[in-house]
Amino acid sequence: MSSANRSARPLSPHLQVYRPQLTSILSITHRGTGIALSVGIVYLVAWLCAASSSSETYAIFAWFNTSVVGRICLFGWTWSLFFHLFNGIRHLFWDAGYGFELKTAYNSGWAVVGGSVAATFGAWLLAYAVR
Structure with missing residues (x-):
């Protein structure tokens, strides 16, 4: 088989x-979601640094x-946290040998x-109820 024929086939x-x-x-x-949570941790650290530095710097983060856009990002990070948590628990069951049947x-x-x-x-509704 020539190399031209092999390169035309898709990899499996x-x-x-x-x-x-x-x-x-x-x-x-x-x-x-793991990547999104990593970005969220960096943002959280920057937010905490801004809160400890000055009120003007913190005001920028509060405005955002x-x-x-800020609410969409925070909502996405919240969903990423819960999805990653629940799917991680699902993987723990798999590690224990449970839940491999297709259904x-x-x-x-x-x-x-x-x-x-x-x-x-639920978390966002609770956050708004507490405010």
């Missing part, structure tokens, strides 16, 4: 060959946090999605 697994499944989407999302894997995956959305809205 390939996105054009396989349909995305819930388990693969959740795996990719778990990695993405109350802006539309159970899908049910636990949907539970992670629903639980993370519900916990995010």
